Amino acid sequence: MNNKLPLIEIFLSALLLPKKYTFELLKLGFPLIITGMILVVYNHFFPNDAGNQMSLISDIIIEPLFILSLVIAIVGCHRIFLKYSTPEENNKLFRWTGNEIRYIGWWLLIGIVISLISIPVVLLVMPILTNSINDNSTLYPLLLFIGLPIFYVASRWSMVLPASAIDIKNKTLTWSWDMSKDNGWRLTLLISILPFFFDTIFEFLPHYDSIVYSLFVGMGWLIIGVIEIGLLSLSYEHLSKLKINDLEPDKMS
Numbered sequence: 066m067n068n069k070l071p072l073i074e075i076f077l078s079a080l081l082l083p084k085k086y087t088f089e090l091l092k093l094g095f096p097l098i099i100t101g102m103i104l105v106v107y108n109h110f111f112p113n114d115a116g117n118q119m120s121l122i123s124d125i126i127i128e129p130l131f132i133l134s135l136v137i138a139i140v141g142c143h144r145i146f147l148k149y150s151t152p153e154e155n156n157k158l159f160r161w162t163g164n165e166i167r168y169i170g171w172w173l174l175i176g177i178v179i180s181l182i183s184i185p186v187v188l189l190v191m192p193i194l195t196n197s198i199n200d201n202s203t204l205y206p207l208l209l210f211i212g213l214p215i216f217y218v219a220s221r222w223s224m225v226l227p228a229s230a231i232d233i234k235n236k237t238l239t240w241s242w243d244m245s246k247d248n249g250w251r252l253t254l255l256i257s258i259l260p261f262f263f264d265t266i267f268e269f270l271p272h273y274d275s276i277v278y279s280l281f282v283g284m285g286w287l288i289i290g291v292i293e294i295g296l297l298s299l300s301y302e303h304l305s306k307l308k309i310n311d312l313e314p315d316k317m318s
Contacts, residue, residue, distance in 0.1 A: 143230035
């Protein structure tokens with residue numbers, strides 16, 4: 066049996082997901098879109114500067130609502146793409162499934178561990194990085210060299226995210242690492258190539274201090290985010306078929 070992720074098939078399928086589930090995604094993402102627009106507009110008129118009392122409203126109210134809406138949307142996307150969403154939750158405007166807390170927990174844990182792993186690497190290359198800061202021809206390959214192994218580790222651990230979104234309990238980072246065995250670099254390529262490509266494009270675009278431009282960039286990253294979740298979900302779906310006996314929902318939980 067071929068146990069390799071079909072890169073082109075998964076990538077092309079993920080690109081079609083926003084069109085395939087347009088209505089479902091718009092309904093799911095409505096709270097995120099609204100809170101995101103409010104956040105962009107509010108921060109434009111009340112920038113988060115020191116001593117700006119009005120920015121506290123953004124910090125205390127708008128940003129937490131945006132983050133909550135973001136996590137709900139991400140979990141909802143996984144459930145839609147993996148066909149785990151129920152008619153009852155699809156009819157809700159605010160889709161709290163209970164899996165969001167576990168998803169945030171794994172998200173934070175991966176982020177913290179990756180940050181700890183990155184510290185010695187960054188300290189090791191800091192002198193080279195400092196000397197190369199004005200030399201893009203050296204700096205860009207160096208950042209790529211540093212980033213790829215970190216992306217690799219994060220990709221190997223990322224399978225716990227869609228699993229937690231669809232209520233597969235008691236899975237660990239070790240389980241995710243084992244599940245992605247022989248597909249680590251393929252996962253890294255699938256998950257990192259799109260944000261890397263578009264981040265490079267946005268870096269070369271002119272920056273405008275306008276609400277319209279900020280909303281345009283935000284919507285662009287929103288679409289990319291949906292495709293990224295699709296890539297993660299489809300990769301999980303393919304790998305789970307290879308280890309279906311290990312991915313049955315736990316009966317005793």
